[in-house]
Amino acid sequence: MNDLLESALEGLDAARRELREHPMVTLAASGFVVGALVVAAGGRATAARADRPLTSWLGLQDVRSAAIGSAAGSIMLAGVLTLAVLWVAALWLVTRRAIPLTRVWWVAAVWAAPFALGPPLMDTSVYSYVAYGRLLRAGRDPYQVGPASLGDSPIVAAIDPAQRGTPSSAGPLGTALQHLAVSIGNGGLLATVVVWRVIGVLVAVWIARTVADLAALSPGETTPAGAVTACALNPLLLLYVVSSPHLDAVLVALVLAGLLAAAQRRWWRALVLATLGAGIGAAGLVAVVIIAAAHWFGRRRARLWPVIARDSVIVAVVLAVPMVAQSDVWGELRNLRGRFSSDRTPYSIVGAVEKGLSAVVRVASYDDLAAGSGVTAGLAAACIIGYLLCTVRRRPLGLSVGYALLWLGLLAPALHPWYLLWGLLTLLPFATGQARIALVGLSIGACVLTPQGFTGLPQDVVTGVALGALGLASAAALWFSRSPATQLASADT
Numbered sequence: 228m229n230d231l232l233e234s235a236l237e238g239l240d241a242a243r244r245e246l247r248e249h250p251m252v253t254l255a256a257s258g259f260v261v262g263a264l265v266v267a268a269g270g271r272a273t274a275a276r277a278d279r280p281l282t283s284w285l286g287l288q289d290v291r292s293a294a295i296g297s298a299a300g301s302i303m304l305a306g307v308l309t310l311a312v313l314w315v316a317a318l319w320l321v322t323r324r325a326i327p328l329t330r331v332w333w334v335a336a337v338w339a340a341p342f343a344l345g346p347p348l349m350d351t352s353v354y355s356y357v358a359y360g361r362l363l364r365a366g367r368d369p370y371q372v373g374p375a376s377l378g379d380s381p382i383v384a385a386i387d388p389a390q391r392g393t394p395s396s397a398g399p400l401g402t403a404l405q406h407l408a409v410s411i412g413n414g415g416l417l418a419t420v421v422v423w424r425v426i427g428v429l430v431a432v433w434i435a436r437t438v439a440d441l442a443a444l445s446p447g448e449t450t451p452a453g454a455v456t457a458c459a460l461n462p463l464l465l466l467y468v469v470s471s472p473h474l475d476a477v478l479v480a481l482v483l484a485g486l487l488a489a490a491q492r493r494w495w496r497a498l499v500l501a502t503l504g505a506g507i508g509a510a511g512l513v514a515v516v517i518i519a520a521a522h523w524f525g526r527r528r529a530r531l532w533p534v535i536a537r538d539s540v541i542v543a544v545v546l547a548v549p550m551v552a553q554s555d556v557w558g559e560l561r562n563l564r565g566r567f568s569s570d571r572t573p574y575s576i577v578g579a580v581e582k583g584l585s586a587v588v589r590v591a592s593y594d595d596l597a598a599g600s601g602v603t604a605g606l607a608a609a610c611i612i613g614y615l616l617c618t619v620r621r622r623p624l625g626l627s628v629g630y631a632l633l634w635l636g637l638l639a640p641a642l643h644p645w646y647l648l649w650g651l652l653t654l655l656p657f658a659t660g661q662a663r664i665a666l667v668g669l670s671i672g673a674c675v676l677t678p679q680g681f682t683g684l685p686q687d688v689v690t691g692v693a694l695g696a697l698g699l700a701s702a703a704a705l706w707f708s709r710s711p712a713t714q715l716a717s718a719d720t
Contacts, residue, residue, distance in 0.1 A: 250320055251330045258313050258338040262465070265306035266345030269470075271299035272680035273348055279384035281354065282417055284346035300680015303348075304689065310338075310462045311671040317460050318667065321453045328439065328452045335435065335459035342470040343428050347420070349471045349644070349679065354385045356474070357419045359395045359402070360409030369395035369402065382416050399549035400506030401474045427472030430480050434468075435459040437483040438656040441625065444490045445657070454656035457663075463644065463651065463670045473645040478507040479652045482514045482632075486625045486653075494522045498538055502545040510635055510649055513612060514628045515542060521619045521627070573687050574676065574694060575642035577604045597640075604638040629653035644673040661705055668701030 270287030273280075280288040317334070320326065347353045358374030361382065375391040377383050383391055395402060408426065412419035435455045442454035449457075458464060468476040481504035488497035501518050505511030519538050526534060581600035611634045615627045633650025636642075647669065655666050675693040678686060 250324075251326060251334055254313060254317050254320070255334040255337040258310065258334065258460070259340065261306050261310045261313065262338055262341040265303055265310060266341045266348065266470070268299040268302035268306060269348040269679055270346045272303050273346065273351075279381065280346075281381055281385040281420065282346075285344075288346050298680070300678055303680065304675065304678045304693070307462055307466070307674050308671070308693075310465075311674065314456075314460050314462060315667060317456050318453070318663075321450070321456045326452050328455065331452045331455045331459070332435075335455065338460055339428070339431065339465060339469050342465045343424065345470065347424075347471040349466050349677065351385060351387045351390065352645075353420060353423045353472055354382055355390055355393075355395075356405050356423060356472075357409065357416060358382050358386065359397070360405040360407075360419060361414075363402070363406040364409050364414065369405075380416075397474055398506045398508050398511075400503060401477070401508065403549065404474070404477070404507075423472045424469075427468050427470075427476065430472070430476045431459065431464055431468045433480045434464070434476070434483060434652060437480065437487055438652075441483070441487050441490060442656060444487075445623070449657055449659065457655040458652055461652070461655065461670055462674050463648065466674060467645050467648060473648070474507055475510075475645045475648045476652075478504045478511050479648055480504075481507065482511060482628065482649075483653060485514065485518060486628060489518055489521065489624055494518075494538070495541055498522075498541050499545055502542050505546065506549050510632060510646075513631045513635055517612075517616060517619060517628050517631060518624065520616050521624050524620050574690060575640070576638055577601060577640045577642075580604060601640055604640065608635055608638045623657065625653060625657055629657075642676065644676050647673045664701060664704050668697055668704075672697050 267287060270284060273288070282288070321331065342348075355374055358377060358380075359369040361377060361380070362369045362372065362374075367376065371394060373390075373392040373394050374383050374386050395405075397405065404426075408422045409419050412422045435458050438454040438458050439451040442449050442451045464476075467473050481500050485497040485499075485501035485504065488494075488500060497518050498515065501511060501515045503511075505515055519542070522538060523531060523535060577600045580603050581597060584599050612631045615631050619627050629650050631650075632653060633647070636646035636649050639646055651666060651670050651673070655663070655670065658666050672694055675690060675697070678689050678693070681689050
């Protein structure tokens with residue numbers, strides 16, 4: 228018995244030494260195992276939501292039982308939270324040790340592998356993109372009709388029933404990308420989904436490469452290894468860019484590329500890239516305005532107006548070309564307004580304002596409360612963006628753009644996780660101290676906003692419990708980071 232105990236202790240000591248000497252290898256292996264668990268459980272949880280999955284996807288989407296879907300959803304949620312803990316450990320490690328950038332890239336590739344090979348998780352947006360592309364291929368306007376107009380096509384059955392009648396709200400370039408994906412897939416449904424998966428992986432690599440280049444241009448704030456860790460290992464990116472590709476990720480990649488061009492003082496290129504991002508989604512217009520303001524501020528009056536005129540022409544031309552190329556010029560803005568007026572999600576700031584107004588003005592109707600909360604959130608967003616514009620020279624340009632996009636997503640009437648991609652992937656690589664703690668907590672919270680395998684009240688309860696626990700953990704981390712002992716330890720390190 229003593230020999231057995233001694234052998235166990237020796238094994239623990241050996242494992243501890245291995246972990247200390249090769250921490251990135253341990254993180255890579257742990258992340259791969261947890262990611263595979265998330266994909267396996269998530270495939271079953273999402274299969275229970277759709278009427279008929281598009282394909283069994285390596286046998287992971289054959290389950291239809293709601294009971295099995297709930298059990299798989301619980302396992303998936305636990306896996307996502309475990310992956311988040313591993314991500315936090317990786318962030319802590321790269322700030323304490325000189326980890327080579329190539330090693331971080333290898334860990335990112337290992338973590339992303341299960342998500343790149345498994346079925347799309349979290350939502351059915353990628354199937355909607357395929358449907359919109361098929362509508363365009365058939366000569367129909369996706370701004371006027373939803374996927375349900377395709378009839379009994381298998382792609383319609385794979386889409387969440389609540390989204391089958393929703394027209395597209397993508398920008399003109401996003402719509403062109405949807406059409407292009409169908410053309411590359413030769414009209415095949417599964418082939419087009421695979422094309423979108425490839426797009427998601429390439430965009431994730433593009434984002435990580437761009438933040439590494441940005442970090443290299445700003446020594447002292449963060450390292451390229453830290454910037455890549457903050458983005459490429461982020462569970463939010465793995466779930467909503469690699470696994471379930473969203474057009475919002477293309478928007479973020481173009482905005483980050485514009486910020487990199489601005490950091491290199493190539494302002495015309497920065498405006499072109501940011502405006503292309505606005506062609507993917509209307510939120511990109513905020514980045515265009517802030518980048519243009521940063522270019523204009525500080526110039527002499529005699530040279531200011533020619534610069535303003537040149538930049539305005541660049542933005543107008545880049546915006547006009549794709550808008551003229553499509554028949555329904557204002558379809559994106561019209562559908563965005565309609566979606567925001569009808570789409571409400573729990574745990575949003577707008578929802579909290581609406582509940583507060585209902586407690587004060589008890590006789591107000593639902594439409595009046597929705598309009599009042601929407602106007603309040605819109606004014607708050609306008610004030611925040613206006614302040615960031617007026618003070619754009621007081622902080623790095625990336626922080627101004629990132630905070631504007633983050634608050635734009637937080638104050639949207641519908642709080643969807645992919646809206647938070649806009650600001651979080653722009654801010655996280657460069658945030659430090661308490662700001663990074665808050666952004667990390669927000670990223671993890673976004674991953675649990677819509678837990679799979681649960682519907683209705685159970686989903687809201689699970690989300691509320693998870694958000695409450697994350698809020699307490701983030702508050703404790705913020706408090707601990709302010710303690711004198713922690714500050715002294717950081718200084719010694």
